[in-house]
Amino acid sequence: MCAPDLAVIAAHLEGLEETIISKLIDRAQFKINHAVYTAGRSGMAGADEESLFDLRLRYTEEMDALFGRFCVPEERPFHTALPKPRRIVTLPPSGLKIAEYGAVSLTAEIRRRYLELVPRICEEGDDGQYGSSVEHDVYALQAISRRIHYGALYVAEAKYRSDPERYRDLVARRDTRALTDALTRREVEERILDRVRHKVAYLQAEVNRRVRNVIDPEAVLTFYRDHVIPLTKEGEVRYLFHREENR
């Protein structure tokens, strides 16, 4: 993507909604299973300070790192000190102007907020399905993270290009609030929230509730409104502060 076009980026973000929602619904087929988030209860030999969730996320990222996942701008890892890629990854030019993608990483925040979402979509209790629970946690977390970082990087660059002078000025003044306001499109956000709520309701409207757990559309809407959208904007601000020509 040499010249990121806002309509193309928005379309990609819209397409990622189904992926996020389907992964949350998959996670919600298992109970909360608090044990998987408790350090020292993983059942894993020698891992007293990590939970099963921590371990699954770390092992997955170690594998993903070998495959070159984190060479992709929007794939930001939750861990540092990952192995170097063993795979040669050839990417098209991103059009982004940032030396270090890590500068926009919001993974610590995403992790924390995702873990607060789990009890809102899963049934209380313990079904013993620990492996499946954390496996789906990692899928969901990675899908959410990809959406936030993709938005942060590409939306910011596209908006910058639409009015470089204005954004350069706001960055020069280090005015985070005005920058956030400039990046905000309230009507776009409302459209996203309506669409997300509708998708969650629609995708589950016909399921057999005796065999599938159903998640509350409001829980996902709230997550988007209070976390996905604000974190994306926080990432956009960070991107602009670190954008090469602005520094």
Place this chain on the structure above:
Amino acid sequence: MCAPDLAVIAAHLEGLEETIISKLIDRAQFKINHAVYTAGRSGMAGADEESLFDLRLRYTEEMDALFGRFCVPEERPFHTALPKPRRIVTLPPSGLKIAEYGAVSLTAEIRRRYLELVPRICEEGDDGQYGSSVEHDVYALQAISRRIHYGALYVAEAKYRSDPERYRDLVARRDTRALTDALTRREVEERILDRVRHKVAYLQAEVNRRVRNVIDPEAVLTFYRDHVIPLTKEGEVRYLFHREENR
């Protein structure tokens, strides 16, 4: 599950349909990307004889093995020579009467048939999204495999218990065809196929086709009819031939 009840098993299998379908839809958001299935084109140093798909499946299973995935009866690996689990997995009694779950493994067949399905659900071409393609291949493959092996093991045990004398006799005669006939419930199969086709169509009916690739419900119905259901029955027959008290 001490005494597997056919209605409970059928409900679980029905619940897995959404999981399989959502993972196939996720995979179909990327093009076929033939390169990922071609040995020597993985870009991975020193891996000349494996494709990127092969490598992703193997690395995932090596990680999963450490977490104890394959201690679960219906989780049959695609590879042998996997590391031993590092995690202590406590499972409820399965109610199954088989010494070696590997005896019912159909993973080689499932892998082959899944790879034939990919060109029927993905758009022709190459979008360079190799890492994501094989990641979603593995998710889909594991979901399909879990469904087939779960059905093979638990449905066979439940049907056996409903009429032990009849099944013992068929097994004693090594009459595979009569055994398959006895295990077949044509009306149940028709109901599954109708349901699967409807789910695939329904889940995609409202998506924005400019941002999401849509898969043909007939492709998934055909896959269920020609592969998922027959392989499940083949697994049921194998289970009964290996059932402890029948040998």
